[in-house]
Amino acid sequence: MEEKEISQTVVGRLPRYFRYLGELKDEGIERVSSQELSDIMQVTASQIRQDLNNFGGFGQQGYGYNVGFLYDEIGKILGLHREHNLIIVGAGHLGQALVNYTNFERRGFLFRGIFDKDPQVCGQKIRGITVRPMNEMEAFVQENGIDIAVLAIPKTSAVEVAEQLVSCGIKGIWNFAHVDLRVPERIQVENVHLSDSLMKLSYNLSSREDEE
């Protein structure tokens, strides 16, 4: 792995490369030029070359990229060659939707436990996984080598739950609660702020209407 810090903007584009390369691979395509990749992905060929150069290149001038190799390498950069053990906190609709995405499992993200504060939900099974009460969370994280916790709970409880998770050694938090968590720098947090995303769409709709 490179020593230098890769910008989060570049990191944010890697999953998209991975997705398109996976599709090319599934179609049996073995080789792709940065120009062809550029046409499919609708970003410039120079951006593609620049992005991939952050990780050492992978291409040969005039020869293009080996699809399978590049796919595997980007997968490794993304950490997809190792398995991740996840828990979900919050067994509401969103939590259930996430547990039911089989795509995550295929990428090595394995849901090991589900936790909810509602006693009526505890004991129920979602995709074979029993929902457990919150007071079992910390021990479960430690005993099962959980590295990622998914917060599918309202913001009012997210801050406290995040603190508990940090204290029992979680490494990453995938946060769907509509709050910015304050955690030690060693903890990686990836936010999915759905309201923010919808407001961005709303902005783009209004600014277009103003143009018209």
Add this chain to the structure above:
Amino acid sequence: MEEKEISQTVVGRLPRYFRYLGELKDEGIERVSSQELSDIMQVTASQIRQDLNNFGGFGQQGYGYNVGFLYDEIGKILGLHREHNLIIVGAGHLGQALVNYTNFERRGFLFRGIFDKDPQVCGQKIRGITVRPMNEMEAFVQENGIDIAVLAIPKTSAVEVAEQLVSCGIKGIWNFAHVDLRVPERIQVENVHLSDSLMKLSYNLSSREDEE
């Protein structure tokens, strides 16, 4: 509204300003300096001033920002002073989770219809809204002045549904399907690619482990 094009990076930060200003307002705080806002939001004061200058400033040197005014103005910039009529395509767990977020409604995003291809789901009600079959979607969009469609369906059907929506006059698509939609430029698309977000978290976890 300003004539100049505002970068999507700046636009992407506006909902966060809106959220923090809303919290200050709820706490009864009337005035805030860019330095105070910077401390709460953990971005630099100069970034805050720069971002807000894109929209004409709002602040007075040495006097700070009027919280209520700035909150309202950013809300208007985000298009939150008008109501949006939404439909959701896909009544699975994710679709249900989205319909049940009362927060969206508070911001003027009103779910008017839900559509699903599964005949067994059609006729059921989610938060009082009846799930309708797909073949009613186009007429419904036209008759109810729907401007935003939410795609909570797998990528295999998303491309076709998006085409139908475009042909019946939708203006914006909030896309949860794991595919980049190719739609005419006048249609605004905002993607929530959950797998991409999880892979980004995975990258940040691995690159941290490599450092250690």
